[in-house]
Amino acid sequence: MKRSMTREKIFEELRLRLHDTVPEAELWYKSEIIVQINELKEKRNALILGHNYMEPVLYQSVPDFVGDSLELSRQAAQTDKDIIVFCGVRFMAETAKILSPQKTVLVPSAKAGCSLADGITAQDVRWLRKKYPGAPVVAYVNTTAEVKAEADICCTSANASAIVQSLLSETIIFVPDEYMARNIAAETGKHVVLASLHPADEGETQLDVQLVGWHARCEVHEKFTVADLHAIRKQFPDVVIAAHPECSPEVIAEVDFSGSTTAMIRYVENTTAPRYLLLTECSMADNIVAANPGKEMLRLCSVRCPHMNEITLEDTLESLLRTRYVVDVPEPVRSRAYEAVRRMLTIEPAPPSDRSLSVEKPPSSSHSR
Numbered sequence: 001m002k003r004s005m006t007r008e009k010i011f012e013e014l015r016l017r018l019h020d021t022v023p024e025a026e027l028w029y030k031s032e033i034i035v036q037i038n039e040l041k042e043k044r045n046a047l048i049l050g051h052n053y054m055e056p057v058l059y060q061s062v063p064d065f066v067g068d069s070l071e072l073s074r075q076a077a078q079t080d081k082d083i084i085v086f087c088g089v090r091f092m093a094e095t096a097k098i099l100s101p102q103k104t105v106l107v108p109s110a111k112a113g114c115s116l117a118d119g120i121t122a123q124d125v126r127w128l129r130k131k132y133p134g135a136p137v138v139a140y141v142n143t144t145a146e147v148k149a150e151a152d153i154c155c156t157s158a159n160a161s162a163i164v165q166s167l168l169s170e171t172i173i174f175v176p177d178e179y180m181a182r183n184i185a186a187e188t189g190k191h192v193v194l195a196s197l198h199p200a201d202e203g204e205t206q207l208d209v210q211l212v213g214w215h216a217r218c219e220v221h222e223k224f225t226v227a228d229l230h231a232i233r234k235q236f237p238d239v240v241i242a243a244h245p246e247c248s249p250e251v252i253a254e255v256d257f258s259g260s261t262t263a264m265i266r267y268v269e270n271t272t273a274p275r276y277l278l279l280t281e282c283s284m285a286d287n288i289v290a291a292n293p294g295k296e297m298l299r300l301c302s303v304r305c306p307h308m309n310e311i312t313l314e315d316t317l318e319s320l321l322r323t324r325y326v327v328d329v330p331e332p333v334r335s336r337a338y339e340a341v342r343r344m345l346t347i348e349p350a351p352p353s354d355r356s357l358s359v360e361k362p363p364s365s366s367h368s369r
C-alpha cells in the first residue's frame with residue numbers, strides 16, 4: 001500500500017480485500033491510523049516488517065515487507081533505513097538487531113513473547129553441550145539472543161531440514177522445539193531423543209542418538225490434534241490440509257502438506273483444491289483468503305497466538321511516535337549470535353514436503369509492498 005495514500009483510498013483498498021473478514025467501521029477507523037503511520041514512516045526513515053501472523057488490517061497495510069522469520073531476517077539485514085519496526089514477536093526483533101546493530105530496532109509491544117523462546121535458556125544449551133561433547137547446536141530462530149549466542153547455527157521452519165542435513169556430524173543438538181525435532185528426524189531418517197535433566201525420562205539408549213531435541217513447544221501449534229483432523233475430513237472429505245512443522249509428528253503424518261508459513265501461502269496460491277484447512281495461527285488464513293478471494297478456507301480457529309495478538313496498529317503508531325520499545329542486545333552476545341544467524345542465511349531452504357499435490361518451489365524472498 002503506497003505511503004502517500006489518503007484515508008479514503010486506504011479504506012477503499014482494505015474494503016476490497018477484507019470485506020468478508022473485517023467490519024467497515026473498523027476499516028474506516030484503522031485507515032486513519034494507517035495514514036499517520038505512513039507519514040511517520042517517511043519522516044523517520046523507517047522500515048516496517050510484518051510477520052505472516054499479523055492481524056489482517058495490519059498485515060495488508062503498513063508493512064514494507066511481509067513474510068516468515070527467515071524472509072524478514074533477510075530484509076532486516078539489507079535495509080538502509082534508520083529504524084526497523086518489527087511487527088512480530090520479540091525474538092524476531094532481536095534477530096533484526098543482531099543483523100543490523102547500527103539501526104534502531106523497535107517492537108510495538110513489550111509483551112510479545114513466545115512459548116518456544118521462553119522454553120530454553122543459554123544455561124540449558126551449555127548443559128546440552130557438556131552432555132553431548134562435540135555435537136553442533138542448531139537453534140531454531142524462535143530463541144532469545146542469548147541462546148542463539150550459544151548455538152553454531154540458527155534455522156527457521158523454512159530451512160530446518162536443509163540445515164540439519166548440511167551438518168557433517170553423527171550427533172546434532174536441535175533446540176528448543178520438541179515437535180520440530182521429531183518432524184525433522186522423521187524427514188531425515190534420524191533417531192531422535194529428547195534430552196532431559198533427569199536421564200531416566202529420556203527413555204532411549206543414547207548409543208545411536210543422531211538428533212538431540214529439547215522439550216519446548218509452541219503453545220499454538222500443539223493444540224491441533226489428530227482427532228480434529230479426522231472430524232474435519234469426515235465432514236469435508238475433499239479438504240486439503242496443510243500444517244506448520246511446529247505441529248506434532250502425529251498431526252504432520254496425517255496432512256497433505258507441511259511447510260513454513262510462506263511455503264503454506266505458496267502452496268495455497270499454486271494448487272487447486274475445493275477447500276483448504278491450514279493448521280497454524282488463525283490470522284494467516286484470513287490473510288490468505290484476502291489475497292486469494294477464489295479459494296475456500298475452512299477455519300479451526302480457536303487458535304490465535306496471544307503474543308502475536310499483542311501487536312496492533314495503535315501500538316505500531318505509538319512505537320514510531322515515541323521510539324518504543326527499543327530492542328537492545330549487548331555486543332558480546334550479539335556478535336556471537338550474529339555468527340549463528342549469518343551461517344543460517346548462507347543456506348537455502350529445502351523445498352517443502354508435499355504429500356499429495358504438485359506445488360511450485362516457493363520463492364526465497366519476501367513480498368514487498
Ligand code: SF4
Pocket residue numbers: 089113114115116117142218219220221281305306307308
Ligand atoms: S505462534 Fe507459537 S512459535 Fe509463533 S510466536 Fe506464538 S507461541 Fe511463539
